[in-house]
Amino acid sequence: MMELILASQSPRRRQLLSTLGVDFSVKVADIDETPVAGETPEVCVDRLARGKADAVWHTLQDRLDKVVLAADTIVVVDQKILGKPRTREHAVHMLTQLSGRKHRVLTAVALQNETSQQCTIQTSEVSFATLAEDEILRYVATGEPDDKAGAYAIQGLAAAFVVSLTGSYSGVVGLPLYETRQLLRRFGIHTAI
Template identity: 50%
Template sequence: MLYLASQSPRRRQLLEQLGVAFAVIDVEVTEQREAGESPQDYVSRVARDKARAGLAALTDASSAWVLGADTEVVLDDEVFGKPRDAADAAAMLRRLSGRTHTVISTLWLVGGQGEYREECLSRVRFGALDDGLIQAYVASGEPFGKAGAYAIQGRAGAMVEHLAGSYSGVMGLPLFETARLLRRGGISPSP
């Protein structure tokens, strides 16, 4: 049985696209970057922590697989998590304006049979964002609960000048890497 250790409705929707049966486990893990930890190591650790916490929450984990994922926006070695409030969201968007940033999505598949990892790096360039556009976008409510204060699949798609990498990875679950990871665990996604 496959479990998704995530509270993200976007991850659930994306995993459904692969045509695999799964259940959702809500887990709480600390998402705090440690001193000296690289952005990639941080994202990988959080994703693995989610998968392991999900596995530990199961009463019968003998034949279970738990998929954990984390996605973060990185600019100048700074990890942009979810904005705390409107001012934080606007500040993130101002920093991203007219610049290229990296979106790191890391996946861990954890079960009694082993642990497997996949990573997806995407490069996203925003066009120049004026303050009126930023304020209107923040007022829409869309930036909240999203790494980097934006949802590429929503209104923020109009801010993206260039994407090199995985659209679904920027959303939070890179489908190509997820399918490859599931096959490593003996789970066959539908074509």
């Protein structure tokens, strides 16, 4: 039987993966998540997910019958990657860029075992309402944007900012369940449904 290891400290990814009814352990990947100059958002998110999977894979002493799952999520507006905010002021700047506009959310999921590494990218489009400055400031003051790509959590208070979503809700949260289920099956890990 294959042992699944989630290479993420994200409680949201743990919760989403749990909904698939699979057993897994958690081992945090420690990699540099800085985008490389000139790389497209697709190349960046793919590289980061694969890098996280590989980093955890190489920490395992016994790799037999093990599969590592890693993911990375980025928010993109005007082909510019909005990472996680460094400060509250940075979060305000990001949310101001997203206000009244559509943006893309890309989540890459990578699985790795002893013979293969595969990665898939799910892309969603999110449309935000036009936000007043005081709305942005109140939201940032809650602390919810901290450590979130694009400085918002669609599963939290920021749900009230979302006018529309085309794509995968779970992908925007951080782990697209359809794509994850397909990859798990390819690696011999069966989900509850």
